[in-house]
Amino acid sequence: MDEFELVLPAELSRFGRSTRATVTGPADGPVVIVLGGISASRFVCGAGGWWPGMVGDEGAVDPRRHRVLGIDFIADKCGGAAPSCEDQAAVICKVLDRSGVDQAHAVVGASYGGMVALSLGQHFPARVKRIVVISAGASAHPAATALRELQRRVVALGIAEGAAAEALSIARGMAMLSYRTSEEFERRFAGGLGGEEPLGRTEPGDYLRARGEAFQAVMSPGRFLSLSASIDRHRIDPAAITTPALLIGAESDQLVPPSQMEALAAALAGPAALRILPSLYGHDMFLKDAARMADIVRPFLEGGQ
Incomplete structure (x- = not known):
């Protein structure tokens, strides 16, 4: 694995001095950019990789055959400004330049990473041959925007009141409810409150507390504000994207419902394939x-290879 620091251009300096990226795999392998949600990192491959099942030996993205590029998204650590997805795509192009790559074989992006992949396809079409977009639309859904604004208000209030960590944990819990489905919660937990204490602990609540605490290991309150708002800044013109695309969505996704994926597929100027799948896990x-996604993505990546 080649891990390196990329100094940001002056026009992006409000998002920090630099970011970090990794490149893993054979020097002559086809380059595949892998991007995830706002908490994803540059560590795509290996034991600490965030997308097992999709990336790894025998995965759709295989570091034994592919040259896999991962990146830490840029953000304002103070939470005062939100980068655009085009800004993220511009940084990816800088990483490609640093790695001596004129054109990547593909970009595989899920959630926020799918938004960045679409921006790469629109604004820098010469830099990537094909795009895979999982659970991302042409713009943020109004209901999802409303929920994220509530999360940002909670975090901002926590920062102002000296309870930033607890506020970030609550915001993450709210997000988890939108990422998953009520069917999954019904299978895993018992509902209801056992006593008369209004702030008593509940079984699903304990799960969300645990996820909120874990989130703090990879996200600060300011970075969260910056990247959460970046999601809601996302807007691309599908008619301007001619790059071949594979789109995958979940029937149960609350944040990016199937109708958004269908509208995107219909509006893209280039060839587009769409798969909408049943899933217990929503967004x-x-x-x-991931393994089921890999079976769909693998033949698309192998086309023309």
Whole structure:
């Protein structure tokens, strides 16, 4: 694995001095850019990789055959400004330049990473041959925007009141409810409150607390504000994207419903294939059903290879 620091251009300096990226795999392998949600990191491959099942030996993206590029998204650590997905795509192009790559074989993006992949396809079409977009539309859905604004208000209030960590944990819990499905919660947990104490602990609540605490290991309150708002800044023109695309969505996705994926597929100027799949896991299908996603993505990546 080649891990390196990329100094940001002056026009992006409000998002920090630099970011970090990794490149893993044979020097002559086809380059595949792999992007995930706002908490995803540059560590795509290996024991600490965030997308097992999709990336790895025998995965759709295989570091033994592919040259796999991962990146830490840029963000304002103070939470005062939100980068655009085009900004993220521009940084990816800088990483490609640093790695001596004129054109990547593909970009595989899920959730926020799918939004960045679409921006790469629109604004820098010469830099990638094909795009895979999982659970991302042409713009943010109004209901999802409303939920994220509530999360940002909670975090901002926590920062102002000296309770930033607890506020970030609550915001993550709210997000988890939108990532997953009520059917999954029904299978895993008992509902209801056992006593008269209004702030008593519940079984599903304990799960969300645990996820909120774990989130703090990879996300700060300011970075969360910046990247959460970046999601809601996302808007691309599908008619301007001619790059071949594979789109995958979940029937149960609350944040990016199938209707958004269908509209995107119909509006793209280039060839587009769409798969809408049943899943217990909603928006988190790309993580929880990664092996199933890989079976769909693999032949698309192998086309023309």
